[in-house]
Amino acid sequence: AQTVTQSQPEMSVQEAETVTLSCTYDTSESDYYLFWYKQPPSRQMILVIRQEAYKQQNATENRFSVNFQKAAKSFSLKISDSQLGDAAMYFCAYTGTVDSNYQLIWGAGTKLIIKP
Amino acid sequence: DAGVTQSPTHLIKTRGQQVTLRCSPKSGHDTVSWYQQALGQGPQFIFQYYEEEERQRGNFPDRFSGHQFPNYSSELNVNALLLGDSALYLCASSILPTVTGELFFGEGSRLTVL
Numbered sequence: 001a002q003t004v005t006q007s008q009p010e011m012s013v014q015e016a017e018t019v020t021l022s023c024t025y026d027t028s029e030s031d032y033y034l035f036w037y038k039q040p041p042s043r044q045m046i047l048v049i050r051q052e053a054y055k056q057q058n059a060t061e062n063r064f065s066v067n068f069q070k071a072a073k074s075f076s077l078k079i080s081d082s083q084l085g086d087a088a089m090y091f092c093a094y095t096g097t098v099d100s101n102y103q104l105i106w107g108a109g110t111k112l113i114i115k116p
Numbered sequence: 117d118a119g120v121t122q123s124p125t126h127l128i129k130t131r132g133q134q135v136t137l138r139c140s141p142k143s144g145h146d147t148v149s150w151y152q153q154a155l156g157q158g159p160q161f162i163f164q165y166y167e168e169e170e171r172q173r174g175n176f177p178d179r180f181s182g183h184q185f186p187n188y189s190s191e192l193n194v195n196a197l198l199l200g201d202s203a204l205y206l207c208a209s210s211i212l213p214t215v216t217g218e219l220f221f222g223e224g225s226r227l228t229v230l
Contacts, residue, residue: 042223043206043224043226044221046221047219050216052216091159104151105161109156
């Protein structure tokens with residue numbers, strides 16, 4: 001069965017600094033997708049960034065980028081120039097094209113605190 | 117453009133009761149997925165509805181059931197409530213069942229079982 005692990009329950013960073021959130025996963029599938037979602041206090045999950053496993057190039061969305069290491073099954077999120085609005089729970093999620101089709105498998109989340 | 121809307125936002129029930137949660141998908145979306153998020157945890161997939169049928173189901177007992185209507189809206193029903201059913205229930209919509217994870221989420225329904 002596929003699993004997603006986030007080993008950092010909480011991280012804090014000074015405003016305008018850079019922070020990296022860690023995620024590892026386990027799967028036997030070769031074709032899959034990885035995501036980072038943000039959940040602010042409003043509770044609504046918002047997609048931050050997506051990575052397709054067959055693409056070697058790391059995904060980037062403005063201040064957000066990932067370090068995707070397929071062999072190590074690692075998928076970290078880097079947030080540059082942190083802003084107060086980045087404070088939220090961040091969840092790493094996985095979906096495969098075979099065994100976990102149609103459903104997202106989630107990590108336990110990392111709470112990100114931004115210090116002004 | 118209305119996003120995913122869920123109702124009610126909060127509700128309190130007692131053990132053994134039944135509850136119905138509702139979800140209207142984002143305009144143009146035809147697929148609805150339901151997730152349970154216990155406090156301090158990541159979401160767990162309950163099931164997905166497409167073309168008014170349950171297409172995929174997670175590891176949840178039969179007490180959890182659902183329905184999708186012709187207008188694509190959906191309901192989640194939970195019977196014989198247990199204390200452990202207390203959680204945030206998230207609805208997500210998409211265009212077709214998708215493996216790409218392009219889901220749009222509602223703000224959830226917070227269920228407390230006493």
